[in-house]
Amino acid sequence: MSVVALVPAAGRGVRLGLDRPKALVPVRGESLLLRAVRGLLGSGCVQHVVVAAPPDQVEVVAAELAALPHAHVVPGGAERTDSVRLALGAAGEVAPDAHVVLVHDAARCFTPASVIRDVVSAVEAGAPAVVPVLPVTDTIKEVDGSSTVVKTVDRAPLRAVQTPQGFNIDVLRQAYAAAGDIATDDAGLVERVGGKVHTVDGHPDALKITTAFDLAVAEAVLAAEESSAK
Ligand SMILES: Nc1ccn([C@@H]2O[C@H](COP(=O)(O)OP(=O)(O)OP(=O)(O)O)[C@@H](O)[C@H]2O)c(=O)n1
Numbered sequence: 189m190s191v192v193a194l195v196p197a198a199g200r201g202v203r204l205g206l207d208r209p210k211a212l213v214p215v216r217g218e219s220l221l222l223r224a225v226r227g228l229l230g231s232g233c234v235q236h237v238v239v240a241a242p243p244d245q246v247e248v249v250a251a252e253l254a255a256l257p258h259a260h261v262v263p264g265g266a267e268r269t270d271s272v273r274l275a276l277g278a279a280g281e282v283a284p285d286a287h288v289v290l291v292h293d294a295a296r297c298f299t300p301a302s303v304i305r306d307v308v309s310a311v312e313a314g315a316p317a318v319v320p321v322l323p324v325t326d327t328i329k330e331v332d333g334s335s336t337v338v339k340t341v342d343r344a345p346l347r348a349v350q351t352p353q354g355f356n357i358d359v360l361r362q363a364y365a366a367a368g369d370i371a372t373d374d375a376g377l378v379e380r381v382g383g384k385v386h387t388v389d390g391h392p393d394a395l396k397i398t399t400a401f402d403l404a405v406a407e408a409v410l411a412a413e414e415s416s417a418k
């Protein structure tokens with residue numbers, strides 16, 4: 189029995205606006221993707237990784253990960269959901285004994301190992317689907333089409349969702365088999381087929397690198413960590 193992680197990394201990074209796919213963008217000399225895959229394998233609870241690469245960059249991505257054992261690369265799709273579906277298909281061949289599957293954004297490459305382990309432990313303890321979450325800290329308002337506030341939403345029960353999201357592999361396969369549409373996250377597909385999704389504590393370090401500001405914050409935090417370690 190093993191744990192396989194699927195890493196959707198086929199996005200273009202339009203909001204980051206650089207000259208290459210976001211997963212291949214370096215932070216202090218190492219790409220987001222290399223950091224994400226190494227973090228999964230280094231957590232001690234993931235045995236196989238399947239990366240969904242931009243279809244025209246499969247060889248570049250494979251070369252990027254060549255030094256890591258147990259990392260496989262497949263072409264991704266047009267939407268994140270398509271990329272995960274393709275990686276999930278390949279997982280059956282790469283890790284036929286997998287009982288737990290994680291789905292982890294390459295763009296959340298600073299996720300602490302403790303979060304990865306907590307998600308895996310919760311699935312192994314019997315949860316069909318598990319997501320790491322953080323409380324919402326801003327005031328949230330609903331607005332209408334003319335940018336006018338309709339109401340202030342009670343934020344107490346709201347949570348911001350991170351990755352890795354963990355699943356019993358049969359549950360995720362069933363959700364993807366039933367899904368006729370895309371979703372912004374994988375647990376959303378499990379919800380649509382009536383599956384129960386559990387939560388564990390997320391971590392601020394598991395932020396998704398989306399904009400140039402996020403990248404600058406990551407650079408600054410790593411630089412500070414490196415200089416305090418000297
Ligand atoms: N067709 C796609 C789109 C996204 N992703 C991956 O899904 C994760 C979360 O997506 P996001 O952060 O939105 O990345 P991009 O789609 O690249 O960003 P943008 O929307 O700015 O282009 C990323 O690791 C991204 O590479 C993917 O594998 N396949």
Ligand SMILES: C[C@](O)(CO)[C@H](O)COP(=O)(O)O
Nearest residue numbers: 268293349350351372373396
């Ligand atoms: C999966 C995810 O990272 C959870 O927060 C997020 O939904 C991805 O969304 P995106 O719009 O594809 O960045």
